[in-house]
Amino acid sequence: MPVQGDMMTPDAEALAKAAGGAARSAGQTPLEAGSPEMDLFTGLTRLGDNTLILGHRISEWCGHAPVLEEDIALSNMALDLIGQTQFWLGLAAEVEGRGRDADALAFRRDAWHFHNILLVERPNGDFGQTLMRQFLFDAWHAPMLKALEGSADARIAEIAAKAHREVAYHIERSADLVIRLGDGSEESHARMQAALDRLWPYSGEMMIADAVDLRLAHAGLIPDPASIRPAWDETVNHVLEEATLKRPEGNFAHQGGKQGRHSEHMGHLLAPMQWLQRAYPDAEW
Amino acid sequence: MYAQMVKSEATNDDPEMLAAFQARIDAGERIEPKEWMPEGYRKTLIRQIGQHAHSEIVGQLPEGNWITRAPTLERKAILLAKVQDEAGHGLYLYCAAETLGVSRDDLTEQLLSGRMKYSSIFNYPTLTWADIGAVGWLVDGAAIMNQVPLQRTSFGPYARAMVRICKEESFHQRQGYDLIRKMAEGTAEQKAMAQDALNRFWYPSLMMFGPSDKESVHSAQSMAWKIKINTNDELRQKFVDQTVPQAQFLGLTVPDEALAWNEDKGGWDFSEPDWNEFYEVLKGNGPCNVERIEARQKAWNDGAWFRDGLMAHAKKRDARRQAAQMAAE
Amino acid sequence: MSSEWPLWEVFIRGQHGLNHRHVGSLHAPDAELAMKHARDVYTRRNEGVSIWVVPSAQITASAPSEKGPLFDPANAKVYRHPTFYDIPDEVGHM
Numbered sequence: 001m002p003v004q005g006d007m008m009t010p011d012a013e014a015l016a017k018a019a020g021g022a023a024r025s026a027g028q029t030p031l032e033a034g035s036p037e038m039d040l041f042t043g044l045t046r047l048g049d050n051t052l053i054l055g056h057r058i059s060e061w062c063g064h065a066p067v068l069e070e071d072i073a074l075s076n077m078a079l080d081l082i083g084q085t086q087f088w089l090g091l092a093a094e095v096e097g098r099g100r101d102a103d104a105l106a107f108r109r110d111a112w113h114f115h116n117i118l119l120v121e122r123p124n125g126d127f128g129q130t131l132m133r134q135f136l137f138d139a140w141h142a143p144m145l146k147a148l149e150g151s152a153d154a155r156i157a158e159i160a161a162k163a164h165r166e167v168a169y170h171i172e173r174s175a176d177l178v179i180r181l182g183d184g185s186e187e188s189h190a191r192m193q194a195a196l197d198r199l200w201p202y203s204g205e206m207m208i209a210d211a212v213d214l215r216l217a218h219a220g221l222i223p224d225p226a227s228i229r230p231a232w233d234e235t236v237n238h239v240l241e242e243a244t245l246k247r248p249e250g251n252f253a254h255q256g257g258k259q260g261r262h263s264e265h266m267g268h269l270l271a272p273m274q275w276l277q278r279a280y281p282d283a284e285w
Numbered sequence: 286m287y288a289q290m291v292k293s294e295a296t297n298d299d300p301e302m303l304a305a306f307q308a309r310i311d312a313g314e315r316i317e318p319k320e321w322m323p324e325g326y327r328k329t330l331i332r333q334i335g336q337h338a339h340s341e342i343v344g345q346l347p348e349g350n351w352i353t354r355a356p357t358l359e360r361k362a363i364l365l366a367k368v369q370d371e372a373g374h375g376l377y378l379y380c381a382a383e384t385l386g387v388s389r390d391d392l393t394e395q396l397l398s399g400r401m402k403y404s405s406i407f408n409y410p411t412l413t414w415a416d417i418g419a420v421g422w423l424v425d426g427a428a429i430m431n432q433v434p435l436q437r438t439s440f441g442p443y444a445r446a447m448v449r450i451c452k453e454e455s456f457h458q459r460q461g462y463d464l465i466r467k468m469a470e471g472t473a474e475q476k477a478m479a480q481d482a483l484n485r486f487w488y489p490s491l492m493m494f495g496p497s498d499k500e501s502v503h504s505a506q507s508m509a510w511k512i513k514i515n516t517n518d519e520l521r522q523k524f525v526d527q528t529v530p531q532a533q534f535l536g537l538t539v540p541d542e543a544l545a546w547n548e549d550k551g552g553w554d555f556s557e558p559d560w561n562e563f564y565e566v567l568k569g570n571g572p573c574n575v576e577r578i579e580a581r582q583k584a585w586n587d588g589a590w591f592r593d594g595l596m597a598h599a600k601k602r603d604a605r606r607q608a609a610q611m612a613a614e
Numbered sequence: 615m616s617s618e619w620p621l622w623e624v625f626i627r628g629q630h631g632l633n634h635r636h637v638g639s640l641h642a643p644d645a646e647l648a649m650k651h652a653r654d655v656y657t658r659r660n661e662g663v664s665i666w667v668v669p670s671a672q673i674t675a676s677a678p679s680e681k682g683p684l685f686d687p688a689n690a691k692v693y694r695h696p697t698f699y700d701i702p703d704e705v706g707h708m
Binding site for chain 2: 052056059060062063064065066067068069070071072075076078079082083085086089102103106107126127128177179180181183184185187188189191272273275276277280282283284285
Binding site: 067068069072073076173180 | 655
């Protein structure tokens, strides 16, 4: 469980903190772009920012879901994702070695330093959009984590193994609900199709590699996101067919989130999320 | 409490049956759903358990108000888990009420139309992060005080729900106290927020136990039936005695100038809350009554297509299964 | 108002338990979803548990008038209860 703690001795942690503090007061030397450390830091924040932002979005439903059983199930999922965030961002902070921790990364970075895909920052919309967004993401997330279990970095493999156990249930749930609602009432079918059409252009980004992804894949640390495409297609095609939903034709993919170019929604999501840490920077919580 | 001012229903049953029923209760027996019970007992319980359940559900809202603003990942997870528990507790309680022959949807409709009440406390706003601490510490503290004895209540399903709830709720008050302690020991601004939270939540918390027993006309019957275990004043006194030293430990001041240790009774003397305010809040004039009910109405109305859609699918699936069976035969 | 989701009774056998025990109820459109809800509501997804869900309408409960004859014989078999046996303190927990 305490993966972060296991990864460094207290002394090393203290040293890293001291070094980070010194670097910050001296104007903080950031990691060098293109360096292996920077690549890994970016790759890990891509994973952790996805889970953070999606977990945050789902948590917005807490107390407002259509039925009690679903309210509870959604919170379970949000809790899983926030837990995974602590591991991914904790490891990212360790790799960075500038004295930051998972909370500093979550609550003190501005939007352009976040590396999540655009899909997860889409507003919740109606419950159908929330479920469809979840399904499209889970269909990628589960095979991605499975592949990450083979990472050359044992720390990554360990986090992925734990997360995969949780996400295997997420995809089971979200796929099942997409099928049921797609093949449900006339209204639920229409809403699910509308949700699919709306979110489809945001699903491609998670399977398009950039230079950082390719270098990480080459180093055996994080698999090439394009390699997840066949598994994703298979799940999505199968589920949409059973749901009697029509897979949209186009292959256009909105991109930019992974590189820090976000939608307008991102700033509005971060504003409340980071409010306390920003307003009271000296406080501990 | 979570069920405040529950009116006990009159009973027009056969006196002999009533006496036999009372004897069972006095002997400490549990009453189970299918067994004979006075009509008044059944109706009072539906109202009390329903109100208790509604309080859990509406109670998600003031704390849920801060989930997206929790200041650390850990605090976010803790708060989410806690608010999730409240949904679960509402669910358990609705199920207990359903054994009495009322449906959950029916109870929900009664809440949304204002025919059933929920605890007055949830009509107060959560304005700062310290309020989340105050809610856990004071509101859950007060709730636990009531719920622990209710584990021994005479109606089996209600008692069993309370056992499960008390077990799960053990961390709620602790997390609240831990949160507000961090604030009270923090920066000057954090400490001010903690004090402000105590100032605003102190009297509403005292109101949770309901008006004085002298004015609670329904207490006697409910206590005889063991669906109310302690009097309102007993529980309120116990709560004050428990909470004052906890506030002192935090270096916070209870907003009551009359607060004084009374050696004779071995407890604290304290000021009564403003009962006019309490009745106004119950009538719908609390700071957040309108928002709370609107939020629940929106969740229910917006979710109708989802509930119906899943039901429609279940029926289709069932029909297909039957068709397949027929074809096979 | 449309039709309400039916009620289900949930029975769970824990990791160290021998028997399924009734833990509570919930609402779900059908058995498969009742199973998922049971997992989310009553186990918070611990591994190694077995869940049964039964439509509440399918439960037949003993009527109060049967309470005497049905339960009295078992009550007489006090030897079935562990507290019937007086175990000396020196023996320790059993």
